[in-house]
Amino acid sequence: MVQRFTLTEQGVTHHGRCVATAKYLAEEAAGRMLFSGFGTAIDQAPPTAERIEASNPANINIVRFADEYLALWEAGAPYRIDPRTLETLGAPSWPLDRPPAPFSAHPKVARDGALWNFGVDPLNDVLHVYRIGADGKSAWTHALHVDQVAPIHDFAITERHLVFLLPSITCNKSRLMAGASFAESCQWSPQFGMRVLIVSQSDASVRESQLPAGCVFHVANAWEARDEIVVDYMRSANPSSLLAGWSVMAGEYRHARGAALTRARVALSNGSGSQAQLIDHDAEFPCIHVADTGCEYQHLLCIERTPDRAANVPGYDQLAYVDTRSGGRRVYHFGGDWLVEEHLLVTASESSAPRWAIGTALDACARQTVLSVFDLSTLEAGPIAQARLPYALPLGLHGTFVPSAFV
Template sequence: MDRRSFTRALLGVAGLGLAQARAQTPPDAWQAEFAARRAAQPWLMGFEGLAADAAPMALEMQGRIPPALFGSFYRNGAARHALGGERYHHWFDGDGMLQQYQLGPQGVVHQGRFVRTEKFLADSAAGRPVRAAFGTNPPQAEPIRSADALNVANTSVVSHGGELLALWEGGSATRIDARTLETRGLKTWTPDYTGMPFSAHPRIGRDGSLWNFGVSSVQGLLSIYHVSPDGRGVRTASLKVADLAMVHDFAVTERHLVFLLPPLVFDLERMRAGQTFLASHVWRPELGMRVLVLPKDRLDAPRWFMLPAGFVFHIGNAWEDARRGVIQLDYIRSPDAWWATQGLQDLMRGHYQSADHGAMALVTLDLQSGQARQELLPHVAEFPRVDPRFVGQRTQQVLVSERVAAGPRPGYDAVTRVDLRTGRADRFRYGTEVMVEEHLFVPRAGAPEGHGWVLGTALDLQRRAMLLSVFDAQHLADGPIAQGVLPRVMPLGLHGIFVGA
C-alpha cells in the first residue's frame, strides 16, 4: 500500500472541492433555525452541544453497584455542534468528547473532555469552523493537508494493548489517557499505514487479537488491520472494491471477515464539484446490498453474496455453523439511507419528520451454494451489542436500544434483550420523556452467555439530567438494580466500552 499515493489523491480532490465550496456556500443560518425551535421541542437539548469540557461531577445514586462493575464506562460522541455562531449541518460533524463514568465503592463520578484533534485546535483558534466535516463545507475553509486534518475522533472508543483509543471513520485512532482523558496524539500502527483510515468498530475475538478495517473512498480501497493482543504485532492489507460503499461496521467469525455494503456509493465527480463527503455518495438500489466475505488467511480471495437493497450502520455479531456450512449474521437494516443522509441533517436545524425505522435482521450466508437469506424481526432498534466474550462465536442474545412508543421525537425509549432462537424479548422501557443511548453487556466471569449486567446511559428530558443505569442482564423488565442521576445534560452520543478496574 502506497500511503503517499493515498494522501496525494485525497488532497487533490478535496482541494478542488473546497475551493468551489468557498465560492458557493452562503452564510450559515442553521444555528438560528435550531435556536428558534429549541424551546418548543425539549428533545433538542440532546443535540445542542457543549462549548467546554465537563468537569468531574458525582452522580446521585440509588441502589448498589456490583463490585464486578468497579471500573470505567467510557463513551464517545459528537459534542461540539456549533462554534462562533456557525452550526454543523450533520450530527456526525461535531467534535468528539470522550466521557468517563468511574464506578467504585463510593459511587460514580463523571467527567468529559473534548479530544484535542488537529481539527479541534484549528477551529478553536479561529473561533469558527475552518476545516471541512462529514456533512459541512464551512465558508472560507482551509485547504486539507491530510486525512487527519479532518479527524474529529467522535464515534467510538476501544481499549487494546494497554492503550485507550478514540475512534473515527476516516483517519487515525487517537490515543487518550485513560485516567485524565487528555489527548496523547495519533496512533500509528505501521509506517506504511500512517494516517490511513482506521474505522470505529474494531472487533476483538476470543484469542484477544483485534481486527479492523478502513475505507479510502477516493481510491476505492478497503484496508484490513489485524493487531495482536499486546498491540505490538500488526498485519495490514488493502484491496480494491468497485463501487465502494459507505461502510461503518463489519463482523468477524472464526475464519472470516464479513462486510455489508449498502448501495450508498461514493461518487468522485460529486466531490470534485464541491459537494461535501456525505453528498458525494449516491443511492443506487439496483446494486442491492452486497455482502463481502474474506477468509482471514486469504484476504486476497473475496467471496460475494447478495441481499435486497437496504442500508446498515451496525452489525451485532456473526458466527459459523461448520456442520451446515453457513455464516449466521444479525444486523440493523433500514429500507434506505434517508435517515443517514437527510434525517440526521434535519436534526441539526431542529427539524424532525420521522425516525429511522431500522429493523433487526437475521442473515444466513450459505458458503456452499453462494446464496444468502434474510429474515426481519419485529423490533425497531439500533446499537446492537452482544456478550463480548462471544464475538465471532455462536450467540443467541442481542442487546439493542429499541423504539417502542417514543412519540414525535427521534431516538429510542427502551433497552431490549432479544433471544434470536426463540424471538422472546426482555425489555425495560424508560418512557417517552427519556432518550435511550447505547447499552452494553458486562459479563459475569464464568457465567453463560448474556449473564451479568447491562450498563447504559439515557437523557431524561424532564429532569434535564443523564441517567446511568445498571440492570441484571437476565431481568431487564425488573428495572435497574442501581441508577445514578447526573444533574447536567450531555450531548447524545454513539458508542462506549466498559474497562474493569
C-alpha cells in the same frame, strides 16, 4: 469528546474531555471552525476530499486494546487516550508502516486476541483491512479494490473470515470534491443491492454475494455454520435513517421506519444469500457479549423505538435484552421524553455470561443525562441503580466498560 463515568463504593463521578485532534487544536487556536465535519460543510473550508484527516473528530467509539485506549473515528486515524486523565497521547504504538487511516470505529477482537479492523477510502475505491496481534507488537494490513465501495460503518468476523455488508449507498465523488460534506455526498444506489464481501483471514481473498438493496449501520455478530456464514444485523429497507439524520439538524424531523434485527445467510459454496427479519421492532446499537464475537450467540442488548413515539421526536426510548435462541425479549421503557443511548453488557468475569446492562440516556424534560445499571434478569422492572448528572451531556455514540482492575 470522551466521557468517563467511574463507579466506586463511594459513588459515581463523571469526567469529560475533548480529544486533542489536529482539527480541535487548529480550530481552538483560530477561534472558529476551519474544517468541514462528517455532515456539515464549512464555508471556505478546504474540500473534505483533500483533507479527510483534517476532519477527524475521533468521536465515534473508544476501545481498549493491548493496554491502550483508542478514540476512534472511521475515516481517519486512531488517537490514544490516557484512561485516567482523558489526555490525548498521540498515535497507537502498533508497528504499521504508515498511519492506520482510515480506521473504522468498530474493530473486533478475535478468539486469539488479535484485533481486526477495516477502513473505507471511497475516493479511491479501496477497502483497507487491518490485523493487529494480541500484544500490539505485530500488524498486518491489506488494501482491497472494491468498485464503488460504499460507506461501511461496521463489520463482523467469524472463525476464518471478515464479513462486510455494503449498504446500497455510494459516494458522489464529484460532489465531495466540490466541497460538500461526506454525508451530503452519499446517494441511495439500490441498483447495487446490498453487496456482501466475505474476506478470507488467511489470504485476503474475496468472495462476493448479494442481498436485496438496503441500509445497515451496525452488525450484531456473524459465525460459520457448516457451509454458511450467518450474519445478524440491523437492516433498514431504505436510506431514511441516514437521510432523516440531517432533517434533525434543520428541526424538521419526521420519523420513518428504521432498522430491525435481521438474520442473513450466505452460502460459501455458491454465494447464494437469503435473510429474514428476527424482530419486528425499530432497533439499533446492538451489543453482544465480547466473548461471543464470531460465534453463534445468545445474548443481545439493543435500544428500541416504541411504535407510538411522537413522529417529530428522533431517537430511541426503550432498552431490550434479547435471547436470540428463543426470541424472548425483556424490555424497559424509559418514557417518551427520553433519548436512550447505547447500553453495554457487563459480566462478573471474562468467562461468565452477561449479568448487567449499563448505559446513558438523556432525560429531555429534566435536561439531565442519567447513567443506569440494570440486572438483566429483571430488566423490565427498571434500573437497579441510577446516577443523575446535574447537567446534560451531548448525545454520544459508543463506549466500552472496563473493570477497575484494568484502569
